[in-house]
Amino acid sequence: MEKKIEYTNGELTIIWRPDLCQHSGICVKMLPKVYNPKEKPWVKPENATTQQLIDQVTQCPSGALSYRMNKEK
Numbered sequence: 335m336e337k338k339i340e341y342t343n344g345e346l347t348i349i350w351r352p353d354l355c356q357h358s359g360i361c362v363k364m365l366p367k368v369y370n371p372k373e374k375p376w377v378k379p380e381n382a383t384t385q386q387l388i389d390q391v392t393q394c395p396s397g398a399l400s401y402r403m404n405k406e407k
């Protein structure tokens with residue numbers, strides 16, 4: 335089964351599919367405080383605004399990153 339790993343900042347959830355990731359590093363260059371492959375977890379969505387995260391996710395060239403908005407409580 336395809337692997338999916340999710341990271342959330344409470345408002346939005348980032349979904350990362352490691353099998354699709356081409357390790358181009360665009361995410362790391364755009365938001366280095368969020369994406370740091372040397373740390374665990376390597377995605378820390380709390381370090382950017384929801385809008386910054388959306389703008390970045392749509393730049394991922396491989397489709398490895400996607401997102402969904404969390405439901406209102």
Ligand code: SF4
Nearest residue numbers: 355356358359361394
């Ligand atoms: S931008 Fe997408 S393909 Fe590139 S390293 Fe990040 S998750 Fe992987």
